[in-house]
Amino acid sequence: MSKKVRVRFAPSPTGGLHLGGVRTVLYNYLFAKKHGGDFIVRIEDTDQSRYVPGAEEYIFDCLRWCGLEPDESVQHGGAFGPYRQSERKSLYRAYAEKLITQGDAYYAFDTPAELEAMRKQYKTDQNPSPQYDHTLRLRMRNSLTLSAEEVNQLLSSGTPHVIRIQMPGSGTIAFTDMIRGDVSFDMSTVDDKVLLKADGMPTYHLAVVVDDHLMQISHAFRGEEWLPSAPVHLRLWEKLFGRDAMPQWAHLPLILGPNGKLSKRDGAKYGFPVFAMNWTDPKSGETIEGFRERGFLPEAFINLLAMLGWNDGTEKELFSLEELVQAFSMERVHSAGAKFDYEKAKWFNHEWLRRKPLEEIIIALRSQFGSLDSLGSLGSLKWERIVALVRERCHLLTDFVEETRYFFEYPKSVDMASIQPKWSSEKAAFFSALLVRYDSLADWNAAALEECFKTLATEQSIKPGELMLPLRIMLVGGKFGPGVFDIADILGKVETIRRIELLTVQLSNN
């Protein structure tokens, strides 16, 4: 039991990396780090027809953004390579043939057309999807139905063929899932899955077992959608390497969208992203939005994903990655699927926006919004003050654009309706006088500005409250934002005076 903890994430590089995938990575990573183990990323690219250029790079970019660096992978190296299954192609066939020798697998020569014909022929209302299983395999063209001579002849003449596992026609097979407990299957209901494809590549079923063994994986975590194929993998372990060598498994609950399983396509429909980062399909050129581009901080993204199906047993909800490593345990992972709640996701980001160091938020903002770069001329000191003032009003990094706009440009629209009805010549006089005082103010800071403002109001016998809203609207254009005098402070004398003057004139002319 002192076996070194080694876990793996095994994505197929076919497109964007979605929420559920990242959470699987996260749980793998947390488990590995918690137990001082290794986190391996293995690329499952055994289906060359689904090869998508750039997808592999993209996955690693996502992991990097999330701060979940693998210990071993195509990019990180390691002693158990190659980490791309397409590069391991040559080693799978021997295992499949070993199974044939043992009588646990067989060659099958059925063409795709023949398979289709079989499904059509045996399809009934009772059985809408006939399976290549113990009830049907004797009616197909394979090494079970053909004579040895025929099989040898077909093989030596290079006839395309696959190797299928031969599942027993009776008996049960079971295992203990770390999350679900005992799970068992009736083997007679499991079909003879293809192990080795006609192109010589293994299917997932063979590859996952062989590679988990060769890479000495101690714990295998994957999505619940894999549970139905577990009996095939169990059988393979049993027949190839022995059950004792098998990793401990945990099938993670699914993350659901509003209508069931999150589909990569439906991102736009849901109103929230499904991918970690923007993914542009190289063929169609279509881009599907990611959480990063939507304005999420990686800390928040990780945090919210961790809490989707797991908790530490206390009421704590805000965790840094380090805290998660400390607190995580697979036993506390919920077994039921979780519907993704975008409102709560935004709350997590909001919380991280409030607690993350200012400088880091500014970096995140800069690297994210080119449009704000030109405004960087303000200097980092001013930026820190601005971010400190508006951060608690923002849920997403993108919110900063609107929340800080008035610092950099004259408000695009001004809510005149909120001042006009109560505007008076007295107020006009007040602001005219204020302009003079502000212009000659020695120290331009929030406290002095407020002091000066209130003194003048008292002198002119107007309640400051009557004047604060007009001032705010003059400066920011609407009823929002942090304290007015803080804003005026940052805006500076010239701009503040300009905005007050502009509006005072405009209001008096109406």
Added chain:
RNA sequence: GGCCCGUUCGUCUAAGGGCUAGGACACCACCCUUUCACGGUGGUGAUACGGGUUCGAAUCCCGUACGGGCUACCA
């Protein structure tokens, strides 16, 4: 259809036989605030249903219903 997994407030969840089923998000009200937000206080709101087992069940068992996943030479 078959197989597998699941079912506590709208959502994420706590409570793994024993006090008025707890928290968070969202929502509502009030307070704070001379704007918005933050914050504070309070509120609405859940054990799918039916049987057992037990002194006692959200918790254990069975059934039903509902939800989800799988059912490719895709992963």
